[in-house]
Amino acid sequence: MKNFHKNLNIAFIGGLVGLAAMTWLGPKMIGVLLTPPVSFGVNCEPATQYSMQKLILAQIIGLVIGVLLTFFIRYKLFGGKAQTNAPTA
DSSP states (O other): OHHHHHHHHHHHHHHHHHHHHHHHHHHHHHHHHOOOSSOOSSOOHHHHHHHHHHHHHHHHHHHHHHHHHHHHHHHHHTOSOOOOOOOOO
């Protein structure tokens, strides 16, 4: 159970890092890579809704990538060694 909580904490930290990174980078990526399929006239509501949907999608992707990348780094750097408890006589 201790290992489960340790992995859960690692996933949480990785998810927060990924979410923070995508919150910081998401609007810049939206501005650079995406052109909304609506015209920018007097009504900006469709463009705003479109951009916010893409920002939320980028945050979700960042959350998942952060969790996966954190697990990958943890197991590459600190994992792979089986701990055996030898019985004492």
